[in-house]
Amino acid sequence: MHMVGILTTLAWRNLWRNHRRTLIMLAAVILGTWAMIFMTALMRGMVTQMIQDGISALPGHIQVHHPEYRDDPSVANLISISDTELAAKFEAADIAHWATRVRVPAVITSEYESRGITLLGVDPDRERGLTFVDYDEVEGRFLESTEDTGIVIGKKLAKMLNTRVGKRVVVMSQDPDNEIADRGFRVVGLFTANVSAFEEAFIFAGKSTTQKLLRIDDQVSELIVFGDDYRNVEALYDKVSAIVDSRVEVRRWFEVDAYLGAMLTIMDGFVFVWIIVIFLALSFGLVNTLVMAVFERVREIGLMLALGMKPVYILGQIIIESMMLLVIGLVLGTALSWAAIQPIKDGIDISIVGEGLDMWGMSSVLYPDLLLRDVILANVVVLVLGFFASLAPAWRAAHYEPVAALTKV
Amino acid sequence: MILVFRLAWRNLWRHPRRTWLTIGAMMFSNMLLVFMISLQFGMYGLMIDNSLQAFTGHMQIQAPGYKDDQRMRQTVADIVPLSDLLRRELGSDDIAARASAFALVSSDERSYGIAVFGVEPEFEVNVSTIPGLIGEGRYLGDNAATEIVIGAALARNLRVKLGAELTLLGSGLDGSFAAAVVTIVGIFDSGLAEIDRSIVEIPLGLFQDVFYMRGAGHLVVINAPVIDDVAELQIRVNALLPAGHDLVVHDWDALQPGLKQAIRADISSSFFMYGILVILVAFSVLNTQLMSVLERTHEFGIVMALGLTPGRLAWLVLLETAIMGVLGLLLGALLGALVTYYFSINGFAYPGMAEMAAKFNLPARFFPQITVLTLLIGPIVVYLFTMLSALYPALRLHRLHPVAAMRAV
Numbered sequence: 164m165h166m167v168g169i170l171t172t173l174a175w176r177n178l179w180r181n182h183r184r185t186l187i188m189l190a191a192v193i194l195g196t197w198a199m200i201f202m203t204a205l206m207r208g209m210v211t212q213m214i215q216d217g218i219s220a221l222p223g224h225i226q227v228h229h230p231e232y233r234d235d236p237s238v239a240n241l242i243s244i245s246d247t248e249l250a251a252k253f254e255a256a257d258i259a260h261w262a263t264r265v266r267v268p269a270v271i272t273s274e275y276e277s278r279g280i281t282l283l284g285v286d287p288d289r290e291r292g293l294t295f296v297d298y299d300e301v302e303g304r305f306l307e308s309t310e311d312t313g314i315v316i317g318k319k320l321a322k323m324l325n326t327r328v329g330k331r332v333v334v335m336s337q338d339p340d341n342e343i344a345d346r347g348f349r350v351v352g353l354f355t356a357n358v359s360a361f362e363e364a365f366i367f368a369g370k371s372t373t374q375k376l377l378r379i380d381d382q383v384s385e386l387i388v389f390g391d392d393y394r395n396v397e398a399l400y401d402k403v404s405a406i407v408d409s410r411v412e413v414r415r416w417f418e419v420d421a422y423l424g425a426m427l428t429i430m431d432g433f434v435f436v437w438i439i440v441i442f443l444a445l446s447f448g449l450v451n452t453l454v455m456a457v458f459e460r461v462r463e464i465g466l467m468l469a470l471g472m473k474p475v476y477i478l479g480q481i482i483i484e485s486m487m488l489l490v491i492g493l494v495l496g497t498a499l500s501w502a503a504i505q506p507i508k509d510g511i512d513i514s515i516v517g518e519g520l521d522m523w524g525m526s527s528v529l530y531p532d533l534l535l536r537d538v539i540l541a542n543v544v545v546l547v548l549g550f551f552a553s554l555a556p557a558w559r560a561a562h563y564e565p566v567a568a569l570t571k572v
Numbered sequence: 573m574i575l576v577f578r579l580a581w582r583n584l585w586r587h588p589r590r591t592w593l594t595i596g597a598m599m600f601s602n603m604l605l606v607f608m609i610s611l612q613f614g615m616y617g618l619m620i621d622n623s624l625q626a627f628t629g630h631m632q633i634q635a636p637g638y639k640d641d642q643r644m645r646q647t648v649a650d651i652v653p654l655s656d657l658l659r660r661e662l663g664s665d666d667i668a669a670r671a672s673a674f675a676l677v678s679s680d681e682r683s684y685g686i687a688v689f690g691v692e693p694e695f696e697v698n699v700s701t702i703p704g705l706i707g708e709g710r711y712l713g714d715n716a717a718t719e720i721v722i723g724a725a726l727a728r729n730l731r732v733k734l735g736a737e738l739t740l741l742g743s744g745l746d747g748s749f750a751a752a753v754v755t756i757v758g759i760f761d762s763g764l765a766e767i768d769r770s771i772v773e774i775p776l777g778l779f780q781d782v783f784y785m786r787g788a789g790h791l792v793v794i795n796a797p798v799i800d801d802v803a804e805l806q807i808r809v810n811a812l813l814p815a816g817h818d819l820v821v822h823d824w825d826a827l828q829p830g831l832k833q834a835i836r837a838d839i840s841s842s843f844f845m846y847g848i849l850v851i852l853v854a855f856s857v858l859n860t861q862l863m864s865v866l867e868r869t870h871e872f873g874i875v876m877a878l879g880l881t882p883g884r885l886a887w888l889v890l891l892e893t894a895i896m897g898v899l900g901l902l903l904g905a906l907l908g909a910l911v912t913y914y915f916s917i918n919g920f921a922y923p924g925m926a927e928m929a930a931k932f933n934l935p936a937r938f939f940p941q942i943t944v945l946t947l948l949i950g951p952i953v954v955y956l957f958t959m960l961s962a963l964y965p966a967l968r969l970h971r972l973h974p975v976a977a978m979r980a981v
Contacts, residue, residue: 184863191855198848206841235729237682270676270685276643277674277742279685279770323641335676337683425927432923437845440604444849447597448856454589455863 170476174483177456188452189492192545195445196496199438199541200533201503208532210430214393216358217423218416219295220365223387224396225403226419230412232384238267238339241382242411246286249386252406258399260389262289265373267384269336271316271366273324280320281365282336284373284383287311293389295361296354303328303352311369313351317362321353328353334368338378346376386411394427434537438544445545446552453485453556464560465568474561481557482550489549493542504531576884580891583864590860595900597856598954601849602904603911605950607940610912611920612842614941616835620799623831624824626767629699629793630802631823633809638790639822644673644745644783648819651789652776655692658792661812662805666795668695669776673783675742675750677722677772679730686726688740688772690779690789699793702760702771709734709758716777721758723768734759740774744784752782799824846950850957858961861893865965872969873977886966893962900958901951909947912940 178185218224229240244263253261265284270277287306291298296315298305305315314332316324326332328350335345348368356362374381386407390399396415404413417424457464464477510528584591624630633654638646648654648669655669671690676683693712697703702721703711712719720738722730732738736756744750754774762768780787796805802823809821825832865872872885919937926936 181866183866184859187855187859187862191852191859194848194855195852198845202845202848237729268684270674272743275645275747277685279674279687323643325641325643335685341681341683343683421927425924428924429922441848441852444597444601444852444856447593447600448852448859451590451593451856451860454593455587458587459867 166476167479170480170483174480174487177460177480178484178487181456181459184452184455185488188448188488189495191445191448192489192492193496193499195441196493196541196545197500197503199441199545200497200500200538201531202437203434203537203541204500204504204531204533205529206430206433207534207537208530210426211532212528212530214423214426216295217420218393219293220358220361221387221416221419222294222389223385224390224393224416225388225399225413226416227386227388227403227407227411227413228384230410233412236266236268236384238337238377238379238384241265241339241379241384242386243382244386244407244411245381249406253388256402256406258388258390258402260293261387262286262293263370263383263386264290265370265377265379265382265384267336267373267377269334269366271320271324272333272335273326273330275325276323278320278323278363280316280363282334282373283365283367284370284377285309285367286370287367293387295356295358296367301352301354303350305352305354306367306369309370310372311351312348312372313368314348315352315354315367316350317365318353318355319359319362320366321350323363326350334366334376336377340378344377434540438541439548442545442548446548449485449489449549450552450556452488453481453553456484457481457556457560460560461563461568461571465563465565465571468563468565469569478557478561481560482553485549485553485557486546489545493545497538497542501533504533507531576888576891580888580895583868583888584892584895587864590863591896594857594860595896595903597853598897598900598958599904599907601853602900602951602954603908604849605846605954606905606908606942606947607912607915608842608846609950610908610940610942610946611915611938612838613943613946615938616838617941618935618938619835620824620831623828624799625701625795626762627700627702627771628824628827630796630799631794631806631809631821632827633792633794633813633819633821634790636818636820639827642672642790644743647671647745647785647788647790648792649788651787651792652692654814655695655792658794658809658812659695662794662808664794665695666698666797667792668692668699669789669792670696671776671779671783671785671789672791673742673744673750673779675740677726677730678739678741679732679736682730684726684730686770686772688742688774688779690776690783690785691773692776696773699795702762702767702773705760705762706758707761709756711758712773712775713757714777715775716781717775718752718754718778719757720754720772720774721760722756722772723770724759724761725765725768726772727756727759729769732756740782742783744782745786745788746784748784750783752778754778846953850954853954854957854961857893857896857958858964861889861962861965862968864892865889865968869972869977869980872972873974873980876972877974877978882970882972885969885972889966889969890959890962893959893966897955897958901955904954905947905951908950909942912942916940916942 229242232240246263267282269280269282271280286309296305301315306313321327324332330350331347332350333345333347335343338344388399388403390396393416400413400415407413467477508531510530512528633648635646635648651669655667659665659667669692672687674685675688677686693715706721707724712721734756738754738756740752740754742750776789794809796802806821806823813819916939919939921937929936
């Protein structure tokens, strides 16, 4: 224990013998750490936003459908689930956020134009906060009940159809017997969405109204369930599977949208690769610094060996020196990245490239997402790999022949 | 000059390990940059080509406003004579007229609302990849035949096979009721559900008949031989438009603004990362050169006392860096080229990339393309930063005083 104290003191003093060199290396470690953590937080934020927007359109962390629905998402594949029965069971299972909805392809026609869209028959009270529509941002109003006879469409769609709040439109779809089902609706609200493509793709009507229109009694297309965290939906999946009967298909969000699911995997891989790449770029400088530090102390190391210091202490001293440098760099670098994230915590506008991001399914405000997991990963990777990188120069120093080292000029 | 060069060369190899580590840092980042940039630019090219060749084309002639609203009455009058004229005057067959309308497409069992395109079968082949993707049956033939080609996903959802009849219901240009019965002669499979589900094509002649177009259409697609010729071709097309017309020519960037922006977003985020990498290398070089200057203080003092000016010494240090930089550049570029070459033969894949690639009409494996630009841009930037970072140690020499320097150990 006593030896460790001495070695630490020695390492610390050695570190500052050539303060310029140490400071340059320190700057490199700080910059590297900052780049690792800050960039990761930005990328994570981008992906989180993308997945959340994606899930809000699916929507839901867990979805329940008719088994045939996946291949044929039409009015022919419905499920019979009673909301009142569900409510009791979900409450017992402590699941608060869920809704059932009708979701069918339809055609909307104004006096001027027609468009193909997805008609969603929803229960506005149950869906509040679950979808991509913010009820308070709707121009006009959102639906008020499942019996509401109005319709809410996207701003962009309204422009294409040349219609507005208060005007009438006709919605046409088909019932399970393949008869055309159509009725007129008054446009009561125009919604905006983070991802502007949603404004063209979806329209909202009351669930009961839609069921009447499609002549499907109280059947629905899907049951959607939200948990607390999209990253961890297994527990929720098990609960929901236990509640619904076996004639339906229960799927997790990443099974519904493979693209979104793949994003998470890609992101995890990317974070790791990025941290390793930065470390490698750093490691050349780190090893170089240590090699130099050892080289200029050859005589001194020889002397210590000749006086009877064990080689393992020399090894330890060099490694402690390197670890000290890395720890200081890591602490400052982590602090710096935390500080860099503070001012943009509430989102930075990247709408200069907005439409392009839209194509990727992202919105134009970026919220950095600093995960403790990533911070730990970066720090651990640097420390562990840094340890191994320091071994070679330290090993060399420890194995000098005392006499040869002493006489070296 | 030869003398200075030999001096610099020998100085470098006084510490072979240190020099190699510094060159190693350059090689590492150069290799990475060459590979990544080749991969990215290859990807961008594919992304643009695949997205545009599928359907959009390099440029389109449209009525003003059609691009944003796509309303039925924003037409191009006498569209076939216009596309004939363009083909004749430009001496190119990569020009085809289209019209599009929204219609309810029904089989015996199902109905979907889709955009129906009227195309010139003879020329459409040259401006879109869809005719080439016909998996079953054939592409459209006669310009007035009651035929239709649809995507495989739509065929599945409509539950129809080749040879079945579909009913089209929509409204014509004058707002009147438009209907037609057409036979499926071909089913295409693009592999992208979105395209397969959203595009159906009928002959333009039939389209104009059914939707009462009176010779009008909605757009003329024009492809340039290569994408770089688009700007020049656009000027010629503009000059050929009939006098007193009310038409606009949009290039691909205007038609698909997301494409360029997605690329720009990707470039800016990846260049930020490359920047970090380059700066880390620069730190490494700065450290090495500063060390090598500091340890020669004594020696520099002597030669200065002998009459060598600090300026000459600074050049020596810069020359040393330049030699190191050139070695790093050549070896790094070579290594990068080898890695890139390997992947350009075998393809590069990454877990989860297939799902992501599909979103951008890209194949699941990437084949990076080496060009002079992608090979040299990274290494040259690294080289410049290397030289920049050697400035501080070199300029420090001006502050050196011969007598004091000679006393330094």
